[in-house]
Amino acid sequence: MLNSFFEQSEVHYSRIYRTFRRFETHRFFEDLFKKAVALLHKKEHLDISLIREAGTTTVVKTGDDNLGFNGYKYKTRGKVVAFCDRNCNVIFPFVSAPGNRNESPLFKAALSQVMSTARILRIDLAQTIISLDGMYDSHENRKAICNRWMVLNIHKNLREKKIPKRGRKCLFDSSIFQERFNAIERAFA
Numbered sequence: 001m002l003n004s005f006f007e008q009s010e011v012h013y014s015r016i017y018r019t020f021r022r023f024e025t026h027r028f029f030e031d032l033f034k035k036a037v038a039l040l041h042k043k044e045h046l047d048i049s050l051i052r053e054a055g056t057t058t059v060v061k062t063g064d065d066n067l068g069f070n071g072y073k074y075k076t077r078g079k080v081v082a083f084c085d086r087n088c089n090v091i092f093p094f095v096s097a098p099g100n101r102n103e104s105p106l107f108k109a110a111l112s113q114v115m116s117t118a119r120i121l122r123i124d125l126a127q128t129i130i131s132l133d134g135m136y137d138s139h140e141n142r143k144a145i146c147n148r149w150m151v152l153n154i155h156k157n158l159r160e161k162k163i164p165k166r167g168r169k170c171l172f173d174s175s176i177f178q179e180r181f182n183a184i185e186r187a188f189a
Contacts, residue, residue, distance in 0.1 A: 037091050038121050047086035050129045051150075052180050053110070053136065054082045054090075055103040079103055081110045092117050107132075107141050115148060129153050129171070131180045153177065 023029060040046050056079070081103055082094035095110040097103075118125050126149040132141075134155045145152045153176050 034117060034120060037089075037117070040089060040091075041121060041123060045087065046089060046091060046123075048091070048123060048125065048128055050086045050131060050176065051091070051114075051125075052084045052086075052131045053107070053133070054080075054084055055106075055133070055135075056080050056082075079106065081106045083110065083114055102135075104136055104138055104141065107136050108144055111141075111144055111148070125150060127151060129176065131176050 079097045080094050082090050083092045085091050092114045095106050095113065097106055129151045130145055131153040137154050137156060142152060151171055153171050153173055155172060155177060
């Protein structure tokens, strides 16, 4: 009887797409992701003493929502900002944008998602070290991190300034920064 059912009915691509859009609209994938992170946290596989931000570009096809021509890479690309823990687990949902946008303004939206996910999972991120590239070195990003009681490890972007920046001095540990390259390259290889 089951074989006759599969012989008679066909699965049309529009039915699959409609189901996918319904899952996306009802935030099924976000909930699934949060439950997977909660399971990792419950089994103590997360090391949230250090969080790394990973910004990368991805090749996109025509018809994607985040389509942008990147003049530097000469390709149609999209940008993704994700957060990884020390063990290279992507721990919070990523923020995507067109490839011709800078990643620094995307950071605040990604950080707010990090904090909301941590609040739901009851993970305390106070005194967590967050390691960033120099491109995220802006007043708004520093303020957003310090207001959440997180410790910032960022390579200073002097922008050809002769005098140092005002404000609270950031921790910069070069060993943490070098460790970041191995982890991020493994996560997005």
